[in-house]
Ligand code: SF4
């Protein structure tokens with residue numbers, strides 16, 4: 001092929017004089033300036049908050065920004081949304097880069113004329129071919145995305161999505177800009193092959209790369225230069241208007257989400273700040289009751305909310321008709337911040353909303369812009385608890401935990417009752433233990449929890465693990481007070497436990513409760529504890545792999561379905577180990593529709609286990625239906641709180657289906673297949 005590579009390029013600014021070009025740049029800069037002013041004003045609002053003192057290392061911040069914002073890590077979790085979001089976002093980014101490159105080509109040519117007396121035009125040849133093909137492709141992606149987004153908005157109208165008029169205006173405007181952009185491209189191509197405009201006309205091999213514009217160019221054969229110019233101005237003004245309205249729509253998350261991801265501090269999910277005792281002493285205030293008391297990052301994250309409703313759709317409180325809707329919490333806080341009405345949040349968010357939360361973390365797990373709803377909620381709860389707004393059974397639980405160091409309110413002396421007849425050593429009796437079994441209050445005091453603790457101990461003894469327990473030296477980890485909003489009580493318990501743990505210096509801690517696991521592993525770090533903490537599923541899976549537990553022939557058990565506990569699978573990302581344990585004993589393991597990190601809460605977390613609920617208000621009932629839908633004849637759990645809630649709910653549906661801990665299922669199978677006396681470790 002004999003191509004003249006110099007001809008493989010295009011005209012820009014056809015019929016636009018330098019003066020009008022300058023006016024165009026002025027308009028675009030002014031419209032971008034609207035955004036700059038908006039962001040500047042919001043920055044002042046965010047700066048009202050408390051400084052974030054625990055930044056993540058630069059590498060992780062960049063990873064977060066690239067993964068969550070630019071890489072859209074969470075978006076594909078929702079099929080329809082990702083179908084339009086990914087092409088829309090990628091297309092917008094590519095068009096933005098493309099337009100900027102074209103502007104750079106233009107300025108390079110102007111600058112080289114002035115300084116080198118020779119125009120340099122790099123927008124040509126192979127670069128031009130790649131540029132045009134890429135931009136035309138991604139432009140089609142934006143149109144496809146806009147059409148689907150508008151379909152969703154005007155036809156599907158999902159209840160959970162906040163459909164604000166300005167957002168719709170921005171999407172329609174973007175669609176218009178893209179369609180108009182292709183029409184303008186077609187018109188330019190038609191002009192460039194008109195000998196009256198360009199002689200000789202631009203050859204076909206130079207034009208085909210703008211394949212969309214090229215296809216439609218015959219429609220514009222008779223367009224004059226002045227007609228083109230008018231059209232061009234219409235396009236330019238549409239773009240300027242779009243930039244100007246963007247900050248007032250939720251499409252602003254395109255710019256805010258990367259910033260929120262980059263600045264995300266070292267916050268673990270479902271882990272609020274530790275209440276600063278000095279601040280409490282100085283101000284007499286506990287928790288958050290003013291927008292100013294949230295961290296700056298939390299305030300910034302509120303503005304990134306796009307109203308997609310993913311948090312609402314997965315919330316167990318909302319699903320059971322409680323007044324809490326995590327999306328509305330974010331919207332109400334954002335509006336209070338913007339309207340200057342955030343000085344008394346009791347006027348914005350009710351106690352009923354706050355105390356309905358199970359802190360299950362489903363909302364923040366889904367949120368594509370990383371908003372931490374449970375943390376916002378728990379920090380506000382603290383103020384309400386301090387004001388005496390928590391009443392009823394949950395308040396009684398806090399009272400019992402304060403006086404007896406456990407939510408059941410039973411004496412410390414009874415903490416070893418569960419172990420009767422098992423010859424379980426305490427750390428005083430077996431100071432050279434290798435594994436500390438953290439029994440937890442449910443294991444120590446709840447009838448069903450005690451059975452789980454006994455099953456775990458029998459398995460540890462079978463495997464010859466050198467373990468010990470704290471016995472009466474163990475206290476509640478403080479999980480319930482912390483989630484309910486009694487952070488000072490949590491701190492008292494945490495400090496006591498950390499002191500005890502430091503004295504016995506365990507190499508490894510195994511817990512039977514995901515809440516104990518989360519608290520000791522993640523939250524005690526702030527109190528100087530750095531221990532290896534694992535859940536019993538992890539230890540048992542390890543013992544199976546090492547061959548320390550007898551290998552048995554798995555049995556179908558009529559089908560077993562596993563319910564993932566929120567604080568295990570979602571908050572601490574432990575979902576494989578329980579399945580490995582069950583896999584060793586069960587040949588027919590079934591999965592409910594919502595599983596692993598997308599599990600549905602049993603309703604016990606956040607202190608909700610201690611609150612009265614009518615049957616139709618129980619998330620556990622919804623969960624029981626999902627579990628029974630698999631047809632399994634046994635339900636497996638890995639948390640003593642899930643055991644209580646799921647058992648209660650399953651009973652209301654089918655009382656022939658037992659609920660068992662994974663350790664109980666494994667032990668039963670081992671005892672059935674390999675009966676032998678247990679070895680006792682002293
Ligand atoms: S943590 Fe769970 S219960 Fe609380 S708002 Fe989020 S989804 Fe709802």
Ligand code: SF4
Nearest residue numbers: 305306308309311367
């Ligand atoms: S908080 Fe997050 S998940 Fe909820 S509506 Fe806003 S962006 Fe969507």
